[in-house]
Amino acid sequence: MSQSASIPEPSRVPLRGRERPVAIEAAAVARNAGCALELDWVDEIRINLSAAERRVASLPGRRTVKNEAQAAWLLKAITCIDLTTLNGDDTAGRVRRLCAKARQPVRADILDALGFAGRKLHTGAICVYHRFVAAAVEALDGSGIPVAAVSTGFPAGLVPHNVKLREIEASVQDGAEEIDIVITREHVLTGDWRALYQEVKDFRAACGHAHLKTILATGDLKTLRNVARASMVCMMAGADFIKTSTGKEGVNATLPVSLVMLRMIRSYQDRTGYKIGFKPAGGISTAKDVLNYQILMKEELGREWLEPSLFRIGASSLLADIERQLEHHVTGRYSAFNRHPVA
Amino acid sequence: MSVAQYYETMEYGPAPEADTEARAWLARHGASFGHFINGAFAAPADGKHFATSEPATGKVLAKLAHGSAADIDAAVIAARKVQPQWLRLGGHGRARHLYALARMLQRHARLFAVLEAIDNGKPLRETRDLDIPLAARHFLHHAGWAQLQEREFADYAPLGVIGQIIPWNFPLLMLAWKLAPALAMGNTVVLKPAEFTSLTALLFAELAAQAGLPAGVLNVVTGDGATGAALVDHDGIDKIAFTGSTEVGRLIRQATAGSGKSLTLELGGKSPFIVFEDADLDAAVEGVVDAIFFNQGQVCCAGSLLLVQEGIAENFRQRLLRRMETLRVGPPLDKAIDMGAIVDPVQLDRIASLVETGVKEGAQKYQAPGELPQHGCFYPPTLLWDVQPSSTVAIEEIFGPVLVAMTFRTPDEAVMLANNTRYGLAASVWSETIGRALDIAPKLLAGVVWINATNLFDAGVGFGGYRESGFGREGGREGITEYLKPVVWSGRKPRAVQPAVTETDEHAGFALPTIDRTPKLFIGGKQVRPDGNYSRAVLSPKGKHLGEVGDGNRKDIRNAVAAARAAEGWGRATTHNRAQILYYLAENLSARGDEFAARIAAMTGLTAAKAKAEVDAAVSRLFSYGAWADKYEGAVHTPPLRGVALAMHEPIGVVGVACPDEAPLLALISLVAPLIAMGNRVVVVPSERHPLVATDLYQVLETSDVPAGVINIVTGKRDALVKVLAEHDDVDALWVFGSKEASAMAERLSVGNLKRTLVDHGLLTDWYDAAASEGPILLHHAVQVKNIWIPYGD
Secondary structure, three states: OOOOOOOOOOOOOOHHHHHOOOOOOOOOOOOOOOOOOOHHHHHOOOOOHHHHHHHHHHHHHHOOOOHHHHHHHHHHHHHHEEEEOOOOOOOHHHHHHHHHHHHOOOOHHHHHHOOOOOOOOOOOEEEEEHHHHHHHHHHOOOOOOOEEEEEOOOOOOOOOHHHHHHHHHHHHHOOOOEEEEEOOHHHHHOOOHHHHHHHHHHHHHHHOOOEEEEEOOHHHHOOHHHHHHHHHHHHHOOOOEEEOOOOOOOOOOOHHHHHHHHHHHHHHHHHHOOOOEEEOEOOOOOHHHHHHHHHHHHHHOOHHHHOOOOEOEEEOOHHHHHHHHHHHHHHOOOOOHHHOOOO | OOHHHHHHHOOOOOOEOOOHHHHHHHHHOOOEEOEEEOOEEEOOOOOOEEEEEOOOOOOEEEEEEOOOHHHHHHHHHHHHHHHHHHHHOHHHHHHHHHHHHHHHHHHOHHHHHHHHHHHHOOOHHHHHHHHHHHHHHHHHHHHHHHHHHHHHOOOEEEOOEEEEEOOOOOHHHHHHHHHHHHHHOOOEEEEEOOOOOOHHHHHHHHHHHHOOOOOOOEEEOOOOHHHHHHHHHOOOOOEEEEEOOHHHHHHHHHHHOOOOOEEEEEOOOOEEEEEOOOOOHHHHHHHHHHHHOHHHHOOOOOEEEEEEEHHHHHHHHHHHHHHHHOOOEOOOOEOOOOEOOOOOHHHHHHHHHHHHHHHHOOOEEEEOOOOOOOOOOOOOOEEEEOOOOOOHHHHOOOOOOEEEEEEEOOHHHHHHHHHOOOOOOEEEEEOOOHHHHHHHHHHOOOOEEEEOOOOOOOOOOOEOOOHHHEEOOEOHHHHHHHHEEEHHHHOOOEOOOOOOOOOOOOOOOOOOOOOOOOOOEEEOOEEEOOOOOOEEEEEOOOOOEEEEEEOOOHHHHHHHHHHHHHOOHHHHOOHHHHHHHHHHHHHHHHHOHHHHHHHHHHHHOOOHHHHHHHHHHHHHHHHHHHHHHOOOOOEEEOOOOOEEEEEEEEEOOEEEEEOOOOOHHHHHHHHHHHHHHOOOEEEEEOOOOOOHHHHOHHHHHHHOOOOOOOEEEOOOOHHHHHHHHHHOOOOOEEEEOOOHHHHHHHHHHHHHOOOEEEEOOOEOOOOOOHHHHOOHHHHHHHEEEEEEEEEOOO
């Protein structure tokens, strides 16, 4: 078990990672091969903020799920959670506790009552810093739960480019199957799409078999148009997922930002045929929040995007609220946090 | 389905809102209602009832009283009796009541929302999130106007008793739009809800009484068209405010013509939804959903005519069809639907038959594939693609979830197609280029324009149509004035009938004669002979032959209207330019003041001093409108969103003006100047008795750089010419100052294209009293307000 934070040489091939099966349920989803940088696709993007806000504001009134449907949707949401810890005081012990929760996210008696006894239900992934990848991989051994590593100088992404590539490779070597990279916001803010494209393309190459999630840090990009353009460039460069936030920006995932990213995913699919995943992260902490995201996914992209192969939610405290809601569904009584094992 | 099954399918599942409370309310009334008159439910005088049913199931909901003329009479008497007390309560007192009504709506919001959804068939989402909150906002906003009334509308008085007839598409919201401003300003009301959807009005009346609204201030009489007609015809009504079909609007205009009843009409539309190549196309697709699939498309301002730029048309069609795949139609109380039920089988049949016609006439039909409930009154969201302007469905208002689409090539063509309709209610413009969007908005003949948005409403922003979509505004300051009258006009007395004058025989001697002048007509900037080539003698009060003027006929009016229509550039001229020309007119009139004074004296028999005073007053009046030309501005509204609504004052267009005999110069100037100051073009029929002062003006107009066609003058038999103007469908407004009969005729015949009319009912205006005859009192009628909604953000 390696807990070394040292950066391996780029020449070292991350064999261990390569040999592992890809646990992400990607069988039906052809991996994005990317395409040449098409600047026209970027230039023609028009986003109207007020209209985007209206769409997301009216959606909860247009769609809702209740009772059995709601319980099912929340269970599904659990399978999409990238259960995350990204704190300065993380330790291997802390990460192991998180992994245990990822394996068994809901109390067995509640699953029984929901008719899910004996079914395998776990979170979408565990998401940690590189330092804890190996610990997590070990803790999750045999579970099929992939480990995602935030990378490339997360969260600001301002370390040297070659260091970023080595960080990715190190995480892959330690067994990370998903790499959550941060883009250089400067490329977006200055409209340097070629630089952004090349950066992400390099990251993708460094990932090898591991899936690439590109964090746009939408709170830093400010405008929806920037978000949309950055989304499109990242997908052209080979992103498997586009992700809103590190959780460390002033504003993290929001529904309007998500709407715009989903529309870009659709547009990219129309042009290339590739289905790209989406991961909102940061600030999604209640069952009600996550249902709104799920509804948005289903309405904008369709049923397929409700599965962990194409939808992840970066969250740390969301699961606890979902557990309470599920217990309420089962018992009809409002639940309390202390009735559910912590992550 | 089990949790496990939902887990596999990830379907939404049923999410019904409980209707227990609403059903309990119906049950408390034994599912049978009387009218609400003088603070209590009252059985119909003739004992007749009719059934109202639930569109989603077809089941009868309740029995409603059928209002007869006797019921209307009782309601009007009740309203009349308390109106003085209601007025005496003062602005603050009424503000307290309106505030209480707003709070009452908020307290009972869910009951209203559920009852409305059951009764109308529209989704609970809409009643709960839009109709009811906006209704409450109307009362709150208008509580504010009541509070400010003494300060802001000191020169105005309430009209009295208002008859209000509202439609079935937004039953409670339309009640609020009508009731709030009327009550705020001290009027009392007799309201007739639509026969399909009367329940929330009855609930409102009941709860309003509980909230302390005095008896008689609001009376609700239920019934059908006959009940409405009885209300329209009732002598005790001072104003009719109507929202509904253009067809019924015309009947009301005819029925009230000459009665002195004030009238506002909010009618149908075929509102364009214009998508430019530089739009956020996904946003525009979502806009379509909000435009035409909102309230099942049963919205007067629904964006029902999609105009999409040719280069992106196919792209847009694909996106729209994909969006339609996910639309859900279902029972109104289901909280996971986009569309509910059509209000009535009659309406459903009409929609289906129009769609069939559209397909026969060449349209490609696409319908949302989602399932419809098996029973009840449902119609799928429908797109008719590749429709030609000549197709029935491009012309007729369908009033259902049917979008009709055609393409355009250039912004000019988009405007042309958008305006190629009799209607002019609303328009929606989608472009991310600010210069383009703000250039297109003023060119659209519509009372409301939404930029990158659609179907936005607010109590503080005027709503109402251009052209055959009606007249008058609801909401904001624009709407308030519809429930007031100028105090200064209240004391006007009937004009005395002037005795006929017979020509005296008077033979000229051998003194050197003045050189003969033949006054012609003034059309398109040229002096032209009358088409019929007859003349009319102009006599002094003592019968002296003063000259002859052309006897204009209908063809002269036709030519004058054509010239005025062609002079459209005047409406786009800068206000500075129009001001300058008005000042210049004053300058040139003043220079020839003596000549005009002499002419007035000779024609009217006034003393020289009084005649000079009239000329001076006319000069001053031109100055006033030179002043107003760049100062009678619109407003910037701040509705509750990130953005603004610009209330622009726009010219009405071509306006016919019939001048009275008194003060022949001053009255003419008083009527023409405000119109042209605001960018209208006029066809003036001067005083029949004293027309020479108008024909003398030609040279003043010519030397003052008034562009050709802006002012056209046709002399002749006044009321005969008024008739031609009233019947001319290319005349947008008609001002008639003269006889009572001419006023009535003008109103009655204006229905062809629903012209805006301003008539004096034969009451004499004091043209020397600036308060009665100058400034906003007339400028208000010389413009129509267009509200351009501009949500912004990046």
